[in-house]
Each structure stands twice: as structure tokens, then as C-alpha cells.
Amino acid sequence: MIVLDKIAKSFDQGVTYAVQDLSLEVSKGETLVMIGSSGCGKTTTLKMINRLIEPTGGVISVDGRDVMEQDPVKLRRSVGYVFQGIGLFPHMTVSRNIEIVPKLLGWPADRRRARSEELLDLVGLPADRFAERLPDELSGGQQQRVGVCRALAADPDYLLMDEPFGALDPVTREVLQEELLDLKRRLGKTIIFVTHDIFEALTLADRIAVLHGGRLEQVGTKDELIGNPSGPVVRELFDKPARQLAAFSGAS
């Protein structure tokens, strides 16, 4: 379980706040999607969980332990992270990219190799064809699949995903979303997923947290948010899919 308790982040010594008074709980096995327009603080919040950014105030705990009291290096190795820009290491082959966290953790080579092959099969990239390629010999979708494999390599309980599919074309994005749902069902990971795409949120989320201006606007299941929006921000957010749905049914 990940608990955020009244966290705040200011990049300018308290003049303005990127995140303020934000409290959230993410329970085991749940997928929580944080959504909001750019600058709403969603990525900052995600990065504070594995201390890529350190909070100015409040407490974040993972499995009951305050992250600020943990060694950041160990913390990051125990939490899978999928980056917005994918961030594969361009000088390493696909398998070395995937095996990097197990290697940092000191796994023996044959165990690492078995793990990377297992993961490549899981995301539909047969190891015999893809393991030895360099990242730039892969398509964007294939690269982000490898990015997910890298995050899962050391079998972490938690997966933090920062707009991982944002740069992909709509078709590939949809395929990867389906695959992620499938992975989730099979592996039972706890996932915090950041996006600005309401359709992606609706597809993936168990619960949705709407952020606005660095504050939590509302959190709940999609039915709760649609049925009982806390205010205009949430209502507008769901207007768009509703309108499109209406347009779609009107056309047919």
C-alpha cells in the first residue's frame, strides 16, 4: 500500500507550490490513474514516490515505511518505473536494458537471462529475435514494451508509469493499453499511472485521481466521478468522452 499524506512540493522556497496538501491511498493490486492538464502536479507527485523529487512537506509511505527514511537507491530498485520518454539506454541491447536492475541487485547472469527472456515473451517480443537488438532497431511501441519489461525485471510490487504511451500513435497506444490490462490481471501489480488522456484513464483505472493546480480535485471510481463530480473541473473532464459518445451513437 502506498499512502500520500498531505504532501507538498515547492520548487521556489515556498513562493508557489507545484503540489499542495495532497493525500491519496493506493491499495494493493489497484490501478490508480492520476489525470490532469499539464502543470497540474501529477508527474511531480509520481516522482516524489521514488524520490526522484523530494517533497517539501507531508509524508509518503510505501508498505508503511516513510520513503524519506529509506535509501533512495534501494527504494528506486524496489519500485518499477516506466518513463515518459521511455529512456532506454541506447548503448545497451534489449536484454541488457531489461537485466539492468537485476544486475544492480546482484542477480547471477543465468537468472537474469532467464528473467529477461520470460518478460520478452510476456510482452510478445520473442527473445531469440529481439534480445540482442539495440533500442534504435525497435519501433516506438516495441521500445515501450521493453521499457515496461525493464520496470518489471526485478519483480517489484509497485509500478509507477509516467505517461508511458503518450508518444505512441493511437493504434499502438490502444494495443499497449490492452496488454497492460492483461499484464495486470496476470501479475497483480499495484500501478500508479499518470496520463492526460481521459480515454486512457477510463480504460485502465480502478480509481481515478483528478489533479488540478497542484491539488487533488477528486478521487474515486469512474462511476463516482461521473455520477457525482466535485465541481466544474471534473465535470468538464468527463464532458468530452460523453459528447463523443453521443456523437458516435447519433451517427450510427
Added chain:
Amino acid sequence: MIDWSWVSFVAGRVPQLWVRTGEHILLTGISTGLAICLALPLGILASRYGWLRGPVLGAAGILQTIPSLAMLAILLALMGKIGVLPAVTALTLYALLPIVRNTVTGLEGVSKEVMEAARGIGMTDRQQLWMVRMPLALPVIVAGIRTAAVVGVGIATLVAFIGAGGLGEFINRGLALSNTRLILLGAVPAGILALMVDFSLAAALWSLQPMRISEKRTFKARLRFPALALPLLLLVVGLLFSFTEPFAQSGETNAGKPDSVIIRVGSKNFSEQIILGEMMALMIEDDGKFVVERRLNLGGTMICHGALAQGEIDLYPEYTGTALTAIMKHKVMTDPDKAFRTVSRYYREKLGLEWLQPFGFNNTYAVTVRKADAKEHGWKKISDLADDASELRAGFTSEFSERPDGYPGLRKAYGFDFGDVTDLDPSIMYQAAAHNQVDVICAFATDGRIPAYNLQVLEDDRNFFPPYYAAPVVRTAILARYPELRAILERLGGLLDDPTMQRLNFQVDEENLLPLEVAHQFLQRQGLLKTDHK
């Protein structure tokens, strides 16, 4: 017709070429290697701590701007040595800037996204540096190393000025003796070497780059290890070359006299100096008691004087005027005897060095005109030019145009200006006068081209030019230990007047005889040699 004589010219010098090439590779290789060891940590620190960046890059940049000869002279003063040690130090310092700068640029150029991923998956600072940042910066860093190494091959031709060997020996000697073939014998291999060094480093970088799947299991993939080893191979070749002499004829070395006393004879880097150096060396050798180590062709007054003062050489020929103005920073003196007394007293008391009896000639500046013109106008002395000066075209070296004992002083002393003054290089000044391009030049009094081009020196009737009498300058310590050296060297005293020195210089400069041959023939004809050295 093609001139094939260069084939035998090169063939006769293969043993030297072999060793000099080896030395050149080692000089460049070792200094580049040392520079990498220094520059990488500096670059890493500078990219990591922003405040270090300015000072580190600034310092490396300043080192880069020091002219090579000045750098060598400074190191000579600091280290008290000539030869390989200051040479490698200078080359290392020059190699720092490109490597440091490319290291900083390369490390800072790695994409922020990739570095955030490295941090985000749980790499420590050190792991981020060595597993991600360095490998990705490598191409830029290696590009810096390539620049440093190629420039190093070029600069290494200059360290021959301080007797550090390498292909520059040929170039310097060729420049000193105006012998194009000798210059090319050093310059062409140096150029080829630069290309080889660059290629070997490019190949090594290529072998370190990640390989695409399409390239695996191809012939190219098998070349990776040899490519990586290429720079190392070049170094091994350098070692091999510099410590073996497969073509050298036996009996040329001094190995036969292990207990003999070694006297180190130096000279500056122009014909006259090398001839004088060879003469002194031959006289000392001929005595039979000593073995001579020739460290001729050193790069100029500051280096020769520095080497002598530091005890790196035992003697070299110097000129009174040079000692007075360049070493003592004294003002110009026109009386030759007074100048000699002043210089020898200062050297004995302040420097522990001894001036022996001068050779006889006075290699001062000489206002020189075409012989035909002199006859036509009846010019004999410089003051005879006064009436015609405004019509005459003068060709002076840029140094002469500036020095107080050059044109500025001349104008004051004689009270006239030439109509037109052109800056000319010493090497073309004489031809320019002979071919009617200029009318008056500032020749050197002992230059063999004065008689060769039918030129005539005008008498300095107002004693304006300071005297430049040449004499052996010897360390007092070595004279005290071996007093017979004085007698040996003073047998050369007064032996060479201006026309004689002109003739000897001409034999080297224009007839392309070796200074050793010229010196040997002259001494033999004078009956000064006991043994026949042929």
C-alpha cells in the same frame, strides 16, 4: 627526367629514420596517454561541479596558447633538463585542452531523459557515470583524444629543439641547413604517422561501439578485437623501433670506450652554429681522451643557454652581442673588446661559465648592396648611401626593422631613411637583392650567399652595429676538472675570419655538404687533426 637520387638519399638514412620514427611514436603515445589520465578525471570533475568548469577549461586553454618554443624554454628553466622529460611534459600539457573540453562536452551532452531513467531505476551516482554517462559520451571524448594525438604528432616535431629526438630532428636539421630533402624526410613520415594515429583511434572507438544485430556474425564483427588493439600495436611498434637498430652499421657508436669522459657539445639551429659545434666536437674527439656527445641543433639562444646553465650540455658557441642583449639585457656596446670583457666577466662571476678565445669572425648585421651598384656609385661605406637613400628600396627581416640595433638605430646613427622598406624572410633576402627586387639588405656578415650572389658589404664607418664575435662558452666546472679542454678549444681561436666563415656556410647552405664534412675538411686542411677520421 625524374630525379631518382632521392632513393639513395632515403636509403642511406633508413637506420636514422627507423629510430626517429620510433621515438616520435613514443613521444606522442606516452604524452597522449598521460594527458588522458589527467584530462579524464579533470573533465569528469568539471562537468560534475559547475564551479570547476571555468578554471579547468581556462587553465587548459592558457596552456594551449603558450608558443611551443616558449613552453620548452619555460620547462627547461623549471625542470633544469633538456631532452625527453620536458618534451613529454610539454606535449602532455598541449594535449590536455582538447581532451578535457570534449570530456566535459560529451558528458554534458548525454540526454536528460536517459540520465533520469538511470537515476530512476536505482543507479548510484557512480553507476550512472560509468554505466551510462561515460559510454554515451565516449565518441565525443575519443574525438578529443584524436585531435590531441594528431596535433601531438605535429608538435612533437618541435621537441627536437631541446634534443628530445623524433622526426623533428630531420626537419630542424633541414631547416637549419636549407635542405629540402631533409625537411621532407621528417615531414612526410610525420604526416603519414598522423594519419595512422588518427585511423587507429577511430578504429578503436568503432570497436567499442555497440553493434547492430545486422552486423553481428559478419566479417566486420571479427575485426573488433584487432581494431581495439590498433593504438596499442602502434605503441609497441614505437618501442620496438626506438630500441632496435636493425640497419645500423657496427662500429659507429662510442661503446668501445666505456670509461671515457663524455663531453656534451651543443649548438643552436643554423648552419654556422652546427659547423662550429662539429669543429669543437672534432677537436675534442681528436685529442683522444674524451668521448663527445653531440647535442647540436638545439632551438635557439634561450634553449642553448638554459641547457648550459643547467649543466645539460658542457659548451656551445655564442656571440658577444647576443650574450650582451639577450642574456644580460645590457644595452648595446659598440667596442668589440669592451663587449667581450663585459660579457666574460659577467659570465664568470654570475653564471659559472667561461668565454674562451673567439673564433675570429664577427657575424653582425651588414648593410649589403649589389657589387655592380657599389662600383657604379662608388659606395664603400654606409654613409656613402646618404645621397641616394631616398631612391633605394630596402629589404629587411622583420626583426631588423624592429630592433633598436637594427633599422631604427641605423636611421638615427646615419641620419637618412630609405625610400621604401619591405619585410623579407632571411632565406629569400639575398636572392631578392641579387634579382634586383630590392637594393639594400641587412645581411648577416658571415652568410655565404654574400659572395655567391655578387653582393658587397658596406663598411659600418660610424661603428653602429654591435659586435657579434663568436666564441666557445664552456662550463667553468668542466674546465676546472679538465683544464686541457681550454687548450684544445683555443687552437680554434682567431682561425676563422669573415670570408672563411662565409665560405664554410656556403658549402653547407648552397652546396648541401654535411656540416661534419665541412668542419672535418677545414680542420684537416689546417693540419689540426692528428688522426684520420674517415
